[in-house]
Amino acid sequence: MKVTSAGLVAIFGIAALALLPLVAPPYYVSLMVPFFGYAIALLGFNLLFGYTGLLSFGHAMFLGFGAYGAAIVAGVLGIKSFEAVIVVVALASMLAALPIGYLCVRYTGIFFGMLTLAFGMLFHSFLFKFYHLTGGDSGMRVPRMSILGLEFAKYNKIEFLSGPFYYYCLAQLVLASLLMWRLVHSPFGLHLKTIRDNERKAESLGVHVHRFRLAAFVISAGFGTVGGAILGFRVGLADPELVYWTQSGQLVFMAVLGGFSHFFGPVIGALTYLLLQDQLQSLTQYWRFVLGAILALIVIVLPSGIAGLIAGLRDRVLRSMA
Amino acid sequence: MTALFETTRLSKSYGVLKALEDVTLAIQDGELVSIVGPNGAGKTTLVNLLAGLLAPTAGDVRFLGESVAGMGPVELADRGVARTFQLIQIFPQLTVAETIAAAVVSRQKKRWRLLTRLAGDAQIGRRVAEVAEIFGLVSRLDTLSANLSQGEKKLLDIASAFALDPQVILLDEPTSGVSTADKHSVMNTLIAAAKAAGVKGIVLVEHDMDLVAAYSHRIIALSEGKLLADLPPERFFADPHLIETVIGKRRHN
Secondary structure (H helix, E strand, C coil): CHHHHHHHHHHHHHHHHHHHHHHCCHHHHHHCHHHHHHHHHHHHHHHHHCCCCCCCCCCHHHHHHHHHHHHHHHHHCCCCEHHHHHHHHHHHHHHHHHHHHHHHCCCCHHHHHHHHHHHHHHHHHHHHHCHHHHCHHHCEECCCCEECCECCCCCCHHHHHHCHHHHHHHHHHHHHHHHHHHHHCCHHHHHHHHHHHCHHHHHHCCCCHHHHHHHHHHHHHHHHHHHHHHHHHHHCEECHHHHCHHHHHHHHHHHHHHCCCCCCHHHHHHHHHHHHHHHHHHHCCCHHHHHHHHHHHHHHHCCCHHHHHHHHHHHHHHHHHC | CCCCEEEEEEEEEECCEEEEEEEEEEECCCCEEEEECCCCCCHHHHHHHHCCCCCCCEEEEEECCEECCCCCHHHHHHHCEEEECCCCCCCCCCEHHHHHHHHHHHHCCCCCCCCCCCCCCHHHHHHHHHHHHHCCCHHHCCCEHHHCCHHHHHHHHHHHHHCCCCCEEEEECCCCCCCHHHHHHHHHHHHHHHHHHCCCEEEEECCCHHHHHHHCCEEEEEECCEEEEEECHHHHCCCHHHHHHHHCCHHHC
């Protein structure tokens, strides 16, 4: 049943997202590109949070790895194929995540959260202070790259982002979701869930707690990096603000808003957050206040998030039909 | 013949507190050995040392001749040592089938299969069904562990340990929280399951002397961290002084 509902969400989601450029103005369609970036990053974030039970407060660091990595590989090294950039940057980021994760996964709960926050802030300070390397507060330029070997030179930026790049990112999200779906439904994914639920019992059943936490950390770093590369590509800039701790908080917000106990919850959360932010920003300068109030309300009234609400409604309908 | 488990002058201290002191014992193939003693005697410490959860302060633990002192529960599980805990340990958000499957995945060494579908693995599915059958959990396979009754949770806790196909199983009060009437049926299920699974040795920590008398081949009594007796049941129960030390005055009241 659960498989079917996740499948339904996926089919409706893909259909709606595929049709959007046909009905919405290009500018709004291009605004959806960050959604794809965040959604991919959140799939990884939730492998760590929803499936392994580790809440990272420094995950924006990996968005930064992606954006700055793209700026270095495409801008400095001159590799202008986005696929090659993504592969190189994701692998490098996963390699960098190994020692960071090795230190962090020895701790759980608030200590894990604080350590990841500390690493995130360290990276932010590095980006900010090492001006000659990173461009400091001006960031680094992320040049336009080819996708699937095609330049799309005749398209202006908005046309490119709302057309080919939009569909390219949609395909990436579909691929990332399929990959994550396989991961969480594999024997490996089962062992991650045992760690989330009861570490002591898991160990007694032969679950390598530390190694598996580290693996989840490294994989989630890979997803975060791909998301970050998309975000950097869209703006054309790798900006230190992308790594600031409030960005990590935003990822947590999105996951909670959508419902981290459900596979597509964080993806739904990312979409809702970005649409809400866009609407609120155009309505009031106090949009952060309203967003904060909404988060507080969600935690109190709807702890399982929007996906939990949908699942609850579905169960009620099914029960009334039975 | 090499003993299954062997400890030599095993000691464990927490600061000045000596939880276990100079305990030397052996558990042979085919035995069910009960560890008894009053509260604070060091029974759970001994089990935690055998299970690799604790590292000894002094002395050694050998499993099938290999030193396993402080090796860690995962490595010991891989070598064929399973355990259950005094307090029920479950995975609240996992179903009964998933809980048993977690152990089967370890046993079949499939833990690093990142992209294989768990539900599509017939070998795992078959073993999960077998274990559930032995413990009478077949009708509950799709139930969330959190929604089971206390008795079922206890059974699941034990069933998942058995799913490791262990050579030795350490049972820390497997019938605690189970009604007196059900205790023998739980023990009978356990022993039948152990035979079916080819378990070579069972170490049982138990307060209930009726169970200890009924099922043990040998009784190891601890008191204040020291080995008090290591005797077959008929000799153990023939010594009133020993019984009084182990269970206090409860029986006489």
